[in-house]
Amino acid sequence: MSGYISDAVIRRLPIYYRHLRELEREDVKQISSQELGDRMQMTPSQIRQDINSFGGAGRQGYGYQVQELKQHIREIMGLDQEHRMVIIGAGRMGQAVANYASFSREGFRTLAMFDVDGEKVRQEPGMIPVYYASEMEERIRSLKPQIAVLAIPAEEAQKTLDRVYACGIRAVWNFAPVDLAYEKDMVVVNLHLSDSLHTLSYLMHQKNG
C-alpha cells in the first residue's frame, strides 16, 4: 500500500494516467523517468518521487513498465470499477457531461438527469432520462448512484448538495461556480470553468505585459 500522497500528486495522477494510455496506444512497453519527464514537462527526479509516493515500481536502469504502471494508477483511481452517476441540471453543461463519450467507456454511467424546467424533462428509448428535479429524492433512492454531478446555477448548488447528501450520495462533481460546504464523509471536486478561463487570461496578459 502507498503512503501519504500530496495534493499536488493527486492532481497529477490523472495526467500520468492520460500519458500512460497514450504511450500504450503508441505501443511503448517501457519508459524511463527521463522520457516520461520530457513528455510531462517535469524533471526525472520529480517523476520518480511522484511514482514512488503512489506505490508504482520502477527498476534501476530499466524505468517503468507502461502497462503495469497504467494498471496500478487505474486501480488506485478506482477506474477498474463502475460508477453510477446522476446529473442535476439538464442544460448545455449537463448534456455535455452526459454525452461525453469517454466517461461511459471508463465505467462512469449516467443513469438519469434532473431539471426544474419541464421543457427539458423527457424519457425516450435509448436516451438518458430527464426527470423533474422534484423527483430527485425518490429516483436517487431507487437508482442508487454514487456520484451526483451539479450542473446548475451557483445559487442552487448548496441546497442541491444538501439534498443529494440526504439521499445517501457521498461524491459530488460540482460545475456550479461556487465553493460548497459539505460533511467530512463526502468528497467534492470542483470544476470551475471561469477559474480556468481566468488563468488563461492571466497568462495572456503576463506574456504581453
Add this chain to the structure above:
Amino acid sequence: MSGYISDAVIRRLPIYYRHLRELEREDVKQISSQELGDRMQMTPSQIRQDINSFGGAGRQGYGYQVQELKQHIREIMGLDQEHRMVIIGAGRMGQAVANYASFSREGFRTLAMFDVDGEKVRQEPGMIPVYYASEMEERIRSLKPQIAVLAIPAEEAQKTLDRVYACGIRAVWNFAPVDLAYEKDMVVVNLHLSDSLHTLSYLMHQKNG
C-alpha cells in the same frame, strides 16, 4: 509591479477573485488573512504570502480592503479588458462554453463557432454564428479574436491548434483530452474533464478504502 508568481499562486488567483467577489456581494468591506484563510481553507500566513507575491497590499491589524484587492486581481488577470473568442467545435461542449452567461459579463465575447458538421452550421440573428471549419482561416483573419477554444476530439486538436496559430491566435483554451505542443509565444490552458472526474474517483476510493 509584482515579482515572481509561482504556478500554485497562479492557480489560486481565480479562487481569490471568486471569494472576493462573493465578499463584495455580501457587502464585506475588509477582511483579515485569518478570515479569508478560513473561507479558502488556507492558513493566514499562506494567504499573506500569496497576496504579497502578487502585489496586493494589506495593513497590519486591518487586513485587506475587499474591493481594492478584488480590483487588483481583476487587473493582473486582465479581466478589465475585453477578450474576443472563437470556439472550434459546435458540439455540446462548445455550445456550453458559448452560452456560459458569466463569460460575456466578464468581457469574454464569443464571435463565432466552427464545425466540420454541416448540420451544425447556421447563422441566425441574435445567435452566435456557426461556420464551416474550412472557413476558419478566413473568418479568424477578419474577426481578429485573441482566444481560440478547442472543443473538438483529441485527434483533431493538434492540427487545429497549428491552424489557429498560423492565423495569429496566441491563446488557446483546450477542452480536448490531450496535451498539445505549441510555440513559446503561445499560451495554452487545458481543461480536461476526465482528469477532474478521475480525481473525484480517486478521492472516493481513498475514503472507502
